[in-house]
Amino acid sequence: MEYRNLGRSGLKVSPICLGTMMFGDRTDYAEAARIVASAREAGVNFVDTADMYAKSESEKIVGKLIAEDRDHWVLATKVGNPTGVGPNERGTGTKRLLQAIDQSLERLGTDYVDIYYLHKDFADIPLEETIGTMGDILASGKARYFGVSNFRGWRIAEVVRVCGELGVAKPVVCQPYYNAMNRQPEAEILPACHHHGIGVAPYSPLARGVLVGKYRPGEAPPADTRAGRNDKRIMETEFRAESLVMAQTLKAHALKKGMSATQFAFGWVLANRIVTSVIAGPRTLEQWEGYLGALDRPIDAEDEAVVDSLVRTGHPSTPGYNDPAYPLTGRLLGT
Numbered sequence: 001m002e003y004r005n006l007g008r009s010g011l012k013v014s015p016i017c018l019g020t021m022m023f024g025d026r027t028d029y030a031e032a033a034r035i036v037a038s039a040r041e042a043g044v045n046f047v048d049t050a051d052m053y054a055k056s057e058s059e060k061i062v063g064k065l066i067a068e069d070r071d072h073w074v075l076a077t078k079v080g081n082p083t084g085v086g087p088n089e090r091g092t093g094t095k096r097l098l099q100a101i102d103q104s105l106e107r108l109g110t111d112y113v114d115i116y117y118l119h120k121d122f123a124d125i126p127l128e129e130t131i132g133t134m135g136d137i138l139a140s141g142k143a144r145y146f147g148v149s150n151f152r153g154w155r156i157a158e159v160v161r162v163c164g165e166l167g168v169a170k171p172v173v174c175q176p177y178y179n180a181m182n183r184q185p186e187a188e189i190l191p192a193c194h195h196h197g198i199g200v201a202p203y204s205p206l207a208r209g210v211l212v213g214k215y216r217p218g219e220a221p222p223a224d225t226r227a228g229r230n231d232k233r234i235m236e237t238e239f240r241a242e243s244l245v246m247a248q249t250l251k252a253h254a255l256k257k258g259m260s261a262t263q264f265a266f267g268w269v270l271a272n273r274i275v276t277s278v279i280a281g282p283r284t285l286e287q288w289e290g291y292l293g294a295l296d297r298p299i300d301a302e303d304e305a306v307v308d309s310l311v312r313t314g315h316p317s318t319p320g321y322n323d324p325a326y327p328l329t330g331r332l333l334g335t
Contacts, residue, residue: 006199013046079096079119121148152189154192250307262290
C-alpha cells in the first residue's frame with residue numbers, strides 16, 4: 001500500500017479511506033467487522049466517520065472495531081450537522097465544539113482523534129470563534145489535526161487567514177463532494193487546497209451510486225436503491241436525466257477497458273494529483289472489495305478525454321445546476 005502525506009503535514013494516509021456512514025444503519029456490526037478487517041489486511045489506515053452518522057451508531061461501531069489496533073488507524077470524525085433538536089446540538093460554536101468532541105471520544109472509546117472535521121460551514125457563526133475553539137481542542141490533545149468539509153474555496157482561504165491570525169495550525173485536509181459528474185470543486189476548492197498545502201479527501205466518488213450505472217434512463221429505479229427509497233439527497237442532487245445517461249456512457253467505456261464502473265469512477269477521482277485519498281463508503285464487503293480493486297486500475301488519457309467530453313472541468317453534469325443544500329450567496333437583494 002502506498003501512503004501519502006496529508007497536505008503539508010507529516011501525517012501519512014492510504015490513498016483509499018474507509019467511509020463508515022452506513023455502519024449502524026444499512027450495514028450491521030458483523031458486516032462492518034468484515035469490511036474493517038479487509039481494509040486492515042489491505043494496508044488501509046484511514047477511516048472516516050461523523051457524530052451524526054446512523055444517529056451516532058457509526059462512531060460506536062468504528063471505535064469498537066479499531067480498538068485493538070488503534071495506533072494503526074488515522075481516525076477522522078466530524079462535527080456540525082445536527083445530532084438533536086436543541087439549538088446548540090448543531091453548528092460549530094464554542095459550546096457545541098467542546099461538548100461534541102467529548103461525546104465523540106466517549107462513543108469512539110479513545111482519548112483522541114487524529115482529524116476533527118468541521119462538517120460544514122456556518123455563515124452565522126464567526127470563524128474566529130470556531131477556529132479559536134478548534135485551537136483549544138488541538139492544544140488539549142483531543143484532536144491531533146483538523147479539517148474542513150463542504151467549504152467553498154474562498155471560505156477555505158478565510159480559514160487559513162484566521163488560523164494565521166490566531167496562531168492555530170491550519171487545516172490539513174478538505175473533504176469536498178467531487179466526482180466525474182460534479183467537477184465544480186476544480187474551479188475554486190481544489191486550487192485553494194493546492195495553494196495552501198491542504199490535503200484533499202473527496203467523498204462520494206460514485207455520485208451517490210449513480211456512476212455505478214444501476215439506474216436506467218427513463219425507468220423507475222430499483223426498489224432496494226437510494227433512489228428507489230426516494231432518498232432526499234440523491235433525488236435533489238444526482239438523480240437527473242443528464243447524469244443517468246452519462247453514467248451509462250461511462251459504464252460502457254469502463255467495461256470496454258476491462259474495469260468496472262465503480263473502479264473507473266473511483267480511479268478517475270484518484271488520478272487528480274491534488275487528491276490525497278478518496279473516501280469509499282461501502283454498504284457491503286463486496287462493494288468494499290470493488291473499491292480496493294480500483295487502486296490497480298490507472299486512468300489514461302483516453303479515459304480522461306471521455307469524461308471531458310461529457311462534463312467540462314469546473315462544471316456539473318447539468319449546466320447551471322447547484323446543490324440546494326449549499327446555496328450560492330453572491331446575489332443579495334433588499335436591505
